[in-house]
Amino acid sequence: MAPPPPNPMPPDENVGPVLLGVTSVLIAILLIASCLRLYVRFKLGAFGIDDSIMVAVTALSLARFGVQIAQVNIYGNGRHRWYISDSNYIDNNMLGWWAQVLLFATMCLLKMSICFLILRIKNDRGLKIFLYCLMTGLVITNLACIIILIAQCKPTSVYWTGTGGTCWDTRVRIYSIYFTISYSLLTDVICSLLPLVVIWNVKIPLRTKASVAGLMGMGILATAFGILRASSLGLVTVDLSYAYCISAIWSNLELFLGVIAANVALGRSIYRYFFGGDLAGSTKGGSSNFRTRSTYINQPSFRGDLFESGSEFAAKASAGSGGRRPSNPESQSSDIPLEPGIHKKTEFVFTEHHP
Numbered sequence: 001m002a003p004p005p006p007n008p009m010p011p012d013e014n015v016g017p018v019l020l021g022v023t024s025v026l027i028a029i030l031l032i033a034s035c036l037r038l039y040v041r042f043k044l045g046a047f048g049i050d051d052s053i054m055v056a057v058t059a060l061s062l063a064r065f066g067v068q069i070a071q072v073n074i075y076g077n078g079r080h081r082w083y084i085s086d087s088n089y090i091d092n093n094m095l096g097w098w099a100q101v102l103l104f105a106t107m108c109l110l111k112m113s114i115c116f117l118i119l120r121i122k123n124d125r126g127l128k129i130f131l132y133c134l135m136t137g138l139v140i141t142n143l144a145c146i147i148i149l150i151a152q153c154k155p156t157s158v159y160w161t162g163t164g165g166t167c168w169d170t171r172v173r174i175y176s177i178y179f180t181i182s183y184s185l186l187t188d189v190i191c192s193l194l195p196l197v198v199i200w201n202v203k204i205p206l207r208t209k210a211s212v213a214g215l216m217g218m219g220i221l222a223t224a225f226g227i228l229r230a231s232s233l234g235l236v237t238v239d240l241s242y243a244y245c246i247s248a249i250w251s252n253l254e255l256f257l258g259v260i261a262a263n264v265a266l267g268r269s270i271y272r273y274f275f276g277g278d279l280a281g282s283t284k285g286g287s288s289n290f291r292t293r294s295t296y297i298n299q300p301s302f303r304g305d306l307f308e309s310g311s312e313f314a315a316k317a318s319a320g321s322g323g324r325r326p327s328n329p330e331s332q333s334s335d336i337p338l339e340p341g342i343h344k345k346t347e348f349v350f351t352e353h354h355p
Helices: 016-043 049-075 086-121 125-151 170-200 206-232 240-264 267-275 310-321
Strands: 287-295 300-302 345-353
Touching: 016 049, 016 240, 016 267, 049 086, 049 240, 086 125, 086 170, 086 240, 125 170, 170 240, 206 240
Parallel strands: none
Antiparallel strands: 287 345
16 A cells, blocks of 8 residues: 555656657667677677677666666656555565566666777786776675565565565665665766776877767766666655656666767777778879788787777778778778787788789
């Protein structure tokens, strides 16, 4: 049974459509960015552990969105509990419980994908130890929240029914979420700024550094939404259908913007794959035959789109000889190894034919 309504009663407002509207836009962008990233990585033979984790992140994000669609459209999520039936309120809270589990799991995997991507940019021992410690903390804090969600009520269904068993003090769950959000905000800042720190001393054009900084700014924006998510939580749990819907809006902005930023960070390599980019050039007044003589060290090298391995570049050069036109040789000399002693040399030979 619903607790006695407050006096005066809150207005019968509904923030559910706002949740679905904002999330629908984010999910559409997320799907496009994720699919393009994964397709290009697979086609170039550069599919790595960061991409595998991103597959799981995308799947869990869609699952969370599906749960929220059912909450809003079927069970009245976004309205105050006194305006929906008791059975709908219970079912809505059950789905909300699953949405929280999906949130913690997805957030953890997203940060791990970004960490593994950074290790593909620069994989020295100190950075590897630091990022593995960071990922261990992510697993511990997010897994702890999931365990508390499962164990806080006995049986677990008491969380959404409110009867038939006992639950821990609500402060245990809320404070554990606060701690996890605090650690998540720390990792947001680190994952947003670390790629810029890694490439700042690399000799690349300033505009490339500026573009990376812009992408990292999207990660900082996600951090701001994480702060709003924390501020929206409270110890009062009598109106979850309304209060937690607002929290879900901030959670989705934080999570899905983070996923989008992680994928868009590779946007330049995606653009070059489909449209030629640096590998596309034109030869006015005739055609050109293109062949390369290259030596590759199987290590990452920076090319202005955060990461591009020798195998990726070789694949693009091969594609260029099969139909894509060559690029300006000077643009190819911008390959800069991140690891000391690693060099890659590429020579281009052009034969011009004039009518």
